[in-house]
Amino acid sequence: ATYKVQVSTGKGLLTGTFDSISITLVGTYGESPKQLLNRIGTDFSQGSLDEYEVESDQELGEILLIRLHKEPYSFFPESSWFCNYVQVTSPQGDLYRFPCYLWLEGYATTSLREGRGKRGQEGPPPPAAEGSQSVSWPVAWDSVAAGPEFSPSNEEEFAEHNRTDFKGPVWVCLSLEYVAQHWKEDAFFGYQYLNGVNPVWIRKCTKIPFNFPVTQDMVAGSLGEFTSLQEELMKGTIFLADYKILEDIPAIEINGYPQYITAQLCLLHQKPSGELIPLAIQLSQTPGYESPIFLPSDSEWIWTLAKTWVRNAEFHVHEVTSHLLRGHQLAEVFAVATLRHLPMCHPLYKLLIPHLRYSVHINVLARTFLVSQGGVFDKAIATGRGGLAVLLKKGLENLTYTTLCLPDDIQARGVDSVLNYYYRDDGLKLWEAVHSFVSGIVGFYYKTNLAVQRDYELQAWVCDIYTKGFLGRRSSGIPSTLRTLEDLIKFVTMVIFTCSAHHAAVNSGQFELGAFMPNSPSSMRKPPPHTKAPVTLEEFLDTIPEMNTTSLVLSILWVLRNEDFDMRPLGSYPDEHFVEDEPKWLITAFQERLAEITKEIEERNKTLTLGYTYLYPPGIENSTAI
Numbered sequence: 001a002t003y004k005v006q007v008s009t010g011k012g013l014l015t016g017t018f019d020s021i022s023i024t025l026v027g028t029y030g031e032s033p034k035q036l037l038n039r040i041g042t043d044f045s046q047g048s049l050d051e052y053e054v055e056s057d058q059e060l061g062e063i064l065l066i067r068l069h070k071e072p073y074s075f076f077p078e079s080s081w082f083c084n085y086v087q088v089t090s091p092q093g094d095l096y097r098f099p100c101y102l103w104l105e106g107y108a109t110t111s112l113r114e115g116r117g118k119r120g121q122e123g124p125p126p127p128a129a130e131g132s133q134s135v136s137w138p139v140a141w142d143s144v145a146a147g148p149e150f151s152p153s154n155e156e157e158f159a160e161h162n163r164t165d166f167k168g169p170v171w172v173c174l175s176l177e178y179v180a181q182h183w184k185e186d187a188f189f190g191y192q193y194l195n196g197v198n199p200v201w202i203r204k205c206t207k208i209p210f211n212f213p214v215t216q217d218m219v220a221g222s223l224g225e226f227t228s229l230q231e232e233l234m235k236g237t238i239f240l241a242d243y244k245i246l247e248d249i250p251a252i253e254i255n256g257y258p259q260y261i262t263a264q265l266c267l268l269h270q271k272p273s274g275e276l277i278p279l280a281i282q283l284s285q286t287p288g289y290e291s292p293i294f295l296p297s298d299s300e301w302i303w304t305l306a307k308t309w310v311r312n313a314e315f316h317v318h319e320v321t322s323h324l325l326r327g328h329q330l331a332e333v334f335a336v337a338t339l340r341h342l343p344m345c346h347p348l349y350k351l352l353i354p355h356l357r358y359s360v361h362i363n364v365l366a367r368t369f370l371v372s373q374g375g376v377f378d379k380a381i382a383t384g385r386g387g388l389a390v391l392l393k394k395g396l397e398n399l400t401y402t403t404l405c406l407p408d409d410i411q412a413r414g415v416d417s418v419l420n421y422y423y424r425d426d427g428l429k430l431w432e433a434v435h436s437f438v439s440g441i442v443g444f445y446y447k448t449n450l451a452v453q454r455d456y457e458l459q460a461w462v463c464d465i466y467t468k469g470f471l472g473r474r475s476s477g478i479p480s481t482l483r484t485l486e487d488l489i490k491f492v493t494m495v496i497f498t499c500s501a502h503h504a505a506v507n508s509g510q511f512e513l514g515a516f517m518p519n520s521p522s523s524m525r526k527p528p529p530h531t532k533a534p535v536t537l538e539e540f541l542d543t544i545p546e547m548n549t550t551s552l553v554l555s556i557l558w559v560l561r562n563e564d565f566d567m568r569p570l571g572s573y574p575d576e577h578f579v580e581d582e583p584k585w586l587i588t589a590f591q592e593r594l595a596e597i598t599k600e601i602e603e604r605n606k607t608l609t610l611g612y613t614y615l616y617p618p619g620i621e622n623s624t625a626i
């Protein structure tokens with residue numbers, strides 16, 4: 001019997017191979033003899049689709065899997081091969097597709113199972129080349145101890161920077177110049193809590209905290225004569241940004257001088273016009289004579305200094321808890337758990353792998369340059385690497401399933417009726433779109449709750465995320481098992497949303513909002529003021545970072561601007577992991593919904609003085625890849 005075999009090689013750089021590749025077809029009735037495929041030097045080159053005939057004396061029945069044998073050829077040195085997929089056509093014309101989309105490295109045999117999604121419990125046990133043997137957890141990922149030695153393989157492809165053509169429509173957008181002009185304004189300070197790089201921190205305040213004794217007298221000037229603090233608290237228009245998490249975070253020396261970190265509190269008010277303005281700031285968690293409450297009516301530079309201390313707190317919580325922990329570290333947890341537990345033919349592998357692309361790679365780079373000993377954190381950020389580890393640990397202890405699921409988070413923070421909160425509006429639409437896509441995929445492969453409960457691969461995956469990622473902390477609310485279809489859909493939605501939309505929301509604006517340093521200082525050189533005595537511009541400048549600190553942060557922000565990168569926007573799936581029709585239709589429906597959201601955002605932004613673009617779908621990456 002003659003089988004037609006087509007082999008597709010990746011389009012990226014150095015994806016072709018000079019090694020000899022042979023194939024064995026394994027069917028229900030038997031195996032074909034191992035047969036050499038490539039004519040070395042012509043076949044299996046970058047982007048090629050090669051065709052062969054494979055002979056077998058016997059009929060093989062239904063083809064279940066194939067083996068690809070990668071062996072030395074003549075004097076050529078070993079070369080890695082990026083295989084997209086193999087397609088086999090039987091003598092009767094039946095088509096079998098074997099998605100791969102992986103680098104095959106070294107001399108080894110790789111087994112690929114036929115591509116129709118199979119859950120744990122169905123199908124034969126996964127062939128040895130896939131699954132848990134190949135990837136191990138780095139030691140203590142949460143302590144940033146994992147070094148660059150935990151290193152993924154496809155770095156050539158990662159290093160290849162293809163310029164993207166994405167240029168959104170031109171609205172009046174935030175820009176470096178805009179920030180430089182408006183950074184001192186109270187309204188812009190407040191605006192950033194809703195639509196800046198860290199739009200996840202403020203909470204509704206219904207009662208003035210005991211350790212932040214703001215009084216009616218203090219805020220009367222800001223609120224005006226027609227209302228009172230009490231009335232606004234009851235109306236739900238008072239908000240709190242509390243940086244208690246920064247208490248007792250150790251600070252380092254920079255340029256030979258000690259740096260300072262404090263645990264600020266900031267109270268805000270949303271006016272009927274929608275403007276969110278700061279009412280009062282306290283630069284510690286302990287009120288008293290030594291820690292006055294700063295007000296907009298204080299003298300110009302002392303109020304600016306107090307706000308700048310809050311912007312510094314925002315720098316720390318944004319970069320460490322929202323960006324590094326929730327964006328990057330979690331993506332790595334999901335990636336490692338997926339590679340350990342879900343074989344390539346598992347529907348959740350197929351669904352998730354595009355959302356985990358390059359996440360380990362970018363984290364290896366971060367561990368090499370940013371959070372390494374003597375790296376950017378040690379040189380330019382008050383926490384240094386030591387304080388970073390403490391802050392990350394606290395951040396992880398505070399992280400909950402509620403925080404990670406946007407609709408629940410909005411409820412929990414009490415910000416459902418805040419005006420002009422475009423992060424929330426766009427984010428909820430995206431959550432819904434992802435949820436509906438995931439429901440479709442899950443519903444196609446899992447018909448009952450029992451099917452979810454019995455999928456041992458899925459259960460091992462979620463349990464690993466719970467125990468390794470969240471250190472088995474019950475109070476996180478992260479599930480350790482999934483019992484129902486709805487549980488599964490919500491969990492997978494959270495994973496995809498975190499790696500795409502959440503990361504985009506906290507990543508995309510970093511350059512424009514952070515490059516004008518006083519808006520986002522990484523380190524403070526003087527202790528926080530203990531009195532309201534007026535300060536001069538000189539004293540202000542002596543507190544914010546020095547030139548070399550600033551330029552180091554700027555250089556990183558510049559390099560990591562997400563402009564020239566081989567980016568895959570949310571909902572694009574150029575690698576065809578799914579071979580059935582239904583998932584393909586679901587992908588199309590997801591893309592159509594994202595296109596509608598795109599239109600809605602474009603229309604909305606036209607009506608705004610400042611467009612909100614960080615959750616504009618064409619600009620959101622599928623994965624935490626930068």
Ligand code: RS7
Nearest residue numbers: 319323324366510553556557560626
């Ligand atoms: C960026 O990822 O775009 C920039 C990050 C950055 C720039 C300057 C100082 C500190 C940071 C940071 C951070 C924590 C997140 C690291 C993830 C980087 C790939």
